[in-house]
Amino acid sequence: MRALLALAALAISTPALAADGETTATQLVRRANTGATVAWDMVSELTTRFGPRPAGSASERAAARWAAAKLKEYGFRNVAVHDFAITGWTRGQESVAILLPHPQPLAATALGGSPATPGGAIEGEVVSFASLEALKLAAPGSLAGKIALVDLAMPRGGTGFGYGYVGRVRAFGPSEAATRGAIGFLMRSVGTDSHRLPHTGSTRYIDGKVPIPSFALSVPDADQIARLEALGERVRVRLSSTASYQPGAITSYVTGDIPGSGAADEIVLLGAHLDSWDLGTGAIDDGAGVAIITAAAKLIGEQKRHPRRTIRIVFYGAEEVTQPDSADVSGRAYRDPRMAAMAKHVLAMESDEGADPIVALAVPDHLKGSAFEAAALRILGPLAIVPAREPPGRGGVDIAPLVDAGVPAFVLQQSASRYFDYHHTADDTLDKIDRTSLDQNVAAWAGLIWLAADGDTDFRPRGTAK
Amino acid sequence: MRALLALAALAISTPALAADGETTATQLVRRANTGATVAWDMVSELTTRFGPRPAGSASERAAARWAAAKLKEYGFRNVAVHDFAITGWTRGQESVAILLPHPQPLAATALGGSPATPGGAIEGEVVSFASLEALKLAAPGSLAGKIALVDLAMPRGGTGFGYGYVGRVRAFGPSEAATRGAIGFLMRSVGTDSHRLPHTGSTRYIDGKVPIPSFALSVPDADQIARLEALGERVRVRLSSTASYQPGAITSYVTGDIPGSGAADEIVLLGAHLDSWDLGTGAIDDGAGVAIITAAAKLIGEQKRHPRRTIRIVFYGAEEVTQPDSADVSGRAYRDPRMAAMAKHVLAMESDEGADPIVALAVPDHLKGSAFEAAALRILGPLAIVPAREPPGRGGVDIAPLVDAGVPAFVLQQSASRYFDYHHTADDTLDKIDRTSLDQNVAAWAGLIWLAADGDTDFRPRGTAK
Structure with missing residues (x-):
């Protein structure tokens, strides 16, 4: 009107x-x-x-x-x-779960282009980073056998101004983690909601491939891991994906x-x-x-x-x-x-x-x-x-x-x-x-x-x- | 303050x-x-x-x-x-998908107490009803081989006044559908949101059991089927659940x-x-x-x-x-x-x-x-x-x-x-x-x-x- x-x-x-x-x-x-x-x-x-x-x-x-x-x-x-x-x-069957301190499922989804988990599933301790830059400061080999988690939140912005900055975690996080020995990669979803619906999206192919299985956690699930860590717990997770290429x-x-x-x-x-x-x-x-x-x-x-x-x-x-x-x-x-x-x-x-x-x-x-x-x-x-x-x-x-x-x-x-x-x-x-x-x-x-x-x-x- | x-x-x-x-x-x-x-x-x-x-x-x-x-x-x-x-x-692996007119997955979850799908999965044409009363008007045998869907929406109410009325679909829908020959049961979630997160909840055991595999669709998925029907399509679905009892x-x-x-x-x-x-x-x-x-x-x-x-x-x-x-x-x-x-x-x-x-x-x-x-x-x-x-x-x-x-x-x-x-x-x-x-x-x-x-x-x- x-x-x-x-x-x-x-x-x-x-x-x-x-x-x-x-x-x-x-x-x-x-x-x-x-x-x-x-x-x-x-x-x-x-x-x-x-x-x-x-x-x-x-x-x-x-x-x-x-x-x-x-x-x-x-x-x-x-x-x-x-x-x-x-x-x-193509996404396959996928699941992400906490094994320790108490088993519980997580709402997570594979990033586009992410490979299947070798041997059905992988397990490892979570090592959390507050940003991509913090991950890049980790020493070579320091993440051997671990699952890297980058927990960077996206602000709610009038015209999506945070997408470029936070989206870099999805683009470069998997390869940066793999370079340091990580066997898997997790990230807080690039999203502004608080629902159990993770945000997928393509990760960057480096030398023609994504090196390690990589997943986005829904925002409440990233919060859940952060709270377990704040309670003094070490968090062990299991990642599984049967994604495939055509x-x-x-x-x-x-x-x-x-x-x-x-x-x-x-x-x-x-x-x-x-x-x-x-x-x-x-x-x-x-x-x-x-x-x-x-x-x-x-x-x-x-x-x-x-x-x-x-x-x-x-x-x-x-x-x-x-x-x-x-x-x-x-x-x-x-x-x-x-x-x-x-x-x-x-x-x-x-x-x-x-x-x-x-x-x-x-x-x-x-x-x-x-x-x-x-x-x-x-x-x-x-x-x-x-x-x-x-x-x-x-x-x-x-x-x-x-x-x-x-x-x-x-x-x-x-x-x-x-x-x-x-x-x-x-x-x-x-x-x-x-x-x-x-x-x-x-x-x-x-x-x-x-x-x-x-x-x-x-x-x-x-x-x-x- | x-x-x-x-x-x-x-x-x-x-x-x-x-x-x-x-x-x-x-x-x-x-x-x-x-x-x-x-x-x-x-x-x-x-x-x-x-x-x-x-x-x-x-x-x-x-x-x-x-x-x-x-x-x-x-x-x-x-x-x-x-x-x-x-x-x-215990819920097992579960999936619900549209097969016709074009294949697409649906966000759905088994109702508590609902049995596994026999032989892995069941398939059938959806027959939709606007309420539990409409389902009860269906003739004996009229749903033979079909999947009944009750598509009754819950209003957003100050103190949840619609839960009792709409919840009856979850309680009695599966047995009413089974009585008329249905091989599976679907319902719009008992919920007031519009997210792809279906609402589970126990269905009523009649004579000690739930007769047929029964699922709640998320609200947007119930809308999706309703729109396909409005486009004049007959909808065929596949239901799968490995739920078990202990x-x-x-x-x-x-x-x-x-x-x-x-x-x-x-x-x-x-x-x-x-x-x-x-x-x-x-x-x-x-x-x-x-x-x-x-x-x-x-x-x-x-x-x-x-x-x-x-x-x-x-x-x-x-x-x-x-x-x-x-x-x-x-x-x-x-x-x-x-x-x-x-x-x-x-x-x-x-x-x-x-x-x-x-x-x-x-x-x-x-x-x-x-x-x-x-x-x-x-x-x-x-x-x-x-x-x-x-x-x-x-x-x-x-x-x-x-x-x-x-x-x-x-x-x-x-x-x-x-x-x-x-x-x-x-x-x-x-x-x-x-x-x-x-x-x-x-x-x-x-x-x-x-x-x-x-x-x-x-x-x-x-x-x-x-």
């Missing part, structure tokens, strides 16, 4: 200033923000029919076929499913276009990923993103006149198992065959942080204060979106290879105060999405993308920000 | 009215409510050291020995551990006294249970109750003069597997050997609904409006406790056999707006207890029990309510 009133005020006070593109963008914002979108139906059907969609699984492939059919039904052109091969990783597993990405009306060879790319972790149904990560970009592009495609530039949807595959600095599998599968067309990719954006409200727009430094940014903020202002304090960086895991190849990226930064309660857990399910917030996302994307696609602004640094 | 101010006001405005017992009771309330209790330490150590404490398990026995030592350390007399035998039930398993209850100073043979009994479900660590169910009654009685025992009557702590065993109308195992193990002493049990109370604030005092109808109730409400008023609308009934599972034998019961009714988010799930862990609320409980128990134990009011109907 407040947003509607603000929109009404905008319409009254600024008509003389608004270019034609802005008027259409504002109309799209209004339509989406009052719920006239397909986003909820799309994320509901995707997560309900297929459940978890691990990279390289039959479920991911079935979801990709369904998503392609959905794009055609929604009027997208050039819809295609593109297969590519990865090394898959070389040559087939994954895919899906593309579909809203062809441009004036400069159809220029591409504004909108990305999200279809794969999910195996524990939940991938509603906030990233069914929401798939639904948001599709609903926004569909609204634009339904306009009497398409924008000048082509809007391309890419549903990436295998995002969750993409290794950040070695392969960039998901994004490179799209980019590498299209290197010659990079100059025609005028902008890339990614939606991959759930469905909570968008709160800020990040543009590259050279566009700060530009006429384009000002117009974008006029359109997004009624949705309570302000300029971001950080630049967009590489834009997201999937579009990072495009950014590396010179494609400009914007980020519509989302509120993450709840996101890391559910991220990478079994709790990532449809009920965690708020419909009103989901449509606020669609509204922001529709308005901003219309503006970017219907104009002729060159977003590259050498270009002229009009 | 508000409670302290109210206490100060009470002290100023009513000193002339307050009897000696009331003065002491008010002092106890004030002390406990400012955090001078052992409750947090006790529930923390109990749940941390021993984790889950299923009825008849080694963990439950170890916890009983520890609890007895704790009572001695706290100054209780006549401390004893009393063993008795039950038929134990005839002759040993459980125990623990007793300890604060001996009375004037009428030591008269007993005010305070009960809670040491056993827990296997999924969580039994913090709110019922480590909190154990800690609350112990901390309250310890505060009373530390007074220069003990109250006239003896205060007896009973930590019951096997409460969770007690069958409500057939055996009353936990409470009868205490009562049956003491039938001759029932007349000397002047009052029984039980703490078994978590650690959220006490909001109301329930006394038997014949004590409504009595001088005792008025005095109790004067003492409890500063804690925001009002008269309950319902009578105390049988007082709770553990003390019900005492009530059946004529012992009066009061109930200090707790707020249950969060309790059924965690009840009988893996999420029943220490972090769900709020320390301030825990001490409010101790304060109410200490004040009320001093008043009941130091006076000579006969709480039985034939007695004189002074």
